[in-house]
Amino acid sequence: MKHRKRQKKTARDRGFQGWNDVAVWRDFKPIYIPEDIWPHYLEHMTSERFTQRSQSGAGNRNRPIHGGVTTHTGSSVPFAAHAKRMVRLI
Secondary structure: OHHHHHHHHHHHHOOOOOOOOHHHHOOOOOOOOOOOOHHHHHHHHOOHHHHHHHHHHHHHHOOEEOOEEOOOOOOOOOHHHHHHHHHHHO
């Protein structure tokens, strides 16, 4: 995921229009990805299945549950529930 963001940033910084499009950053292969893997990676990133799962995951991460957006910083306890517990302890 990090290398995809880096490729987009490189394309954008060089002034390419449509830097968010895979076709634009296709030529910016990271040095740590082998030549034979790169085309398969691009094919996977542009697949319908990946796009659907990515959008679904983004929607799930941004959905409010128990009064707040879910994150991993509050362990398995939602922030709202943790705040109520802390008030009771005081």
